[in-house]
Amino acid sequence: MLKQLVFKGAAEGPVFLVTGAVHGNEKCGTAAIGRLVMEIESGLVSIGKGTLVCVPVCNPRAYALHKRQAEANLNRVMVRHTSPSLYEHHLANALADIIDGCDVMLDLHSYSSGVRPFLFLDSDTPNHRKYAAALGIPFWITGWDDLYAGAQDLNAGDTMTYAKSAGKLGLLVECGQHEDPAAILHGYHALRRAVAHFGLTAPYDAGDAAKPQVNRLTKIVTKDKAGHFAKTWQHLDPVRKGETVIFYDDGSTLDAPADGVVIMPAPLAEPGSEWIYFGTADA
Numbered sequence: 538m539l540k541q542l543v544f545k546g547a548a549e550g551p552v553f554l555v556t557g558a559v560h561g562n563e564k565c566g567t568a569a570i571g572r573l574v575m576e577i578e579s580g581l582v583s584i585g586k587g588t589l590v591c592v593p594v595c596n597p598r599a600y601a602l603h604k605r606q607a608e609a610n611l612n613r614v615m616v617r618h619t620s621p622s623l624y625e626h627h628l629a630n631a632l633a634d635i636i637d638g639c640d641v642m643l644d645l646h647s648y649s650s651g652v653r654p655f656l657f658l659d660s661d662t663p664n665h666r667k668y669a670a671a672l673g674i675p676f677w678i679t680g681w682d683d684l685y686a687g688a689q690d691l692n693a694g695d696t697m698t699y700a701k702s703a704g705k706l707g708l709l710v711e712c713g714q715h716e717d718p719a720a721i722l723h724g725y726h727a728l729r730r731a732v733a734h735f736g737l738t739a740p741y742d743a744g745d746a747a748k749p750q751v752n753r754l755t756k757i758v759t760k761d762k763a764g765h766f767a768k769t770w771q772h773l774d775p776v777r778k779g780e781t782v783i784f785y786d787d788g789s790t791l792d793a794p795a796d797g798v799v800i801m802p803a804p805l806a807e808p809g810s811e812w813i814y815f816g817t818a819d820a
């Protein structure tokens with residue numbers, strides 16, 4: 538059900554899984570993986586050690602429709618389904634089998650509003666920090682697991698919680714804005730750095746990485762009633778405590794809970810789904 542491309546090195550090493558288009562309209566990962574696949578097949582890059590498993594399109598139906606999802610958000614139903622009823626439940630089961638067979642995972646996404654690539658450090662362990670530092674991405678977001686632990690109705694499971702539950706090391710990278718060609722390059726650099734970090738290829742140098750700026754997620758705002766953003770928020774825009782972020786059509790407002798930043802504003806979010814998040818600088 539999911540197309541995989543597998544490249545095995547001559548020497549023993551980790552099985553590294555890279556996934557793209559878990560959300561069908563997020564195609565930068567697919568393109569970044571496609572570039573690496575082409576480079577391996579034409580002999581420009583070789584896998585010397587371990588195994589590279591590529592799944593360029595994790596949600597084929599949504600990808601064809603250029604939509605986030607077909608019947609459900611794959612990155613909120615990423616658990617094993619004993620009686621799958623929706624298309625994405627079947628995808629989740631197929632992807633779970635693939636994740637189970639790997640040691641390390643990199644999941645490439647893109648987002649609605651903003652230009653800066655960032656990664657989710659969901660499990661804040663020394664190994665995850667080492668892996669994250671290797672990717673050369675200067676903006677990190679922590680606190681996803683803590684935030685969604687109290688919002689099970691919104692998120693039954695995502696790729697990283699599944700990877701963690703299966704004992705795998707995983708990171709999710711948001712490469713940039715959905716339609717920004719630069720997102721493909723950010724995704725490609727992150728992928729090359731990741732596979733080099735785990736020894737699958739020769740070292741890869743894409744320039745010096747800045748010290749990461751870490752923000753902790755503190756609040757999810759779902760689109761529970763109609764309204765609009767107070768301005769065209771971009772990911773990581775600063776906000777002051779009490780600043781109005783959303784004007785609701787009923788005349789009420791949603792104000793920033795603390796000094797900090799807005800995270801992943803999604804102006805076109807569907808009713809009931811995540812609209813914007815708040816975060817604060819992590820010490």
Ligand SMILES: [Zn+2]
Nearest residue numbers: 560563646647
């Ligand atoms: Zn996504």
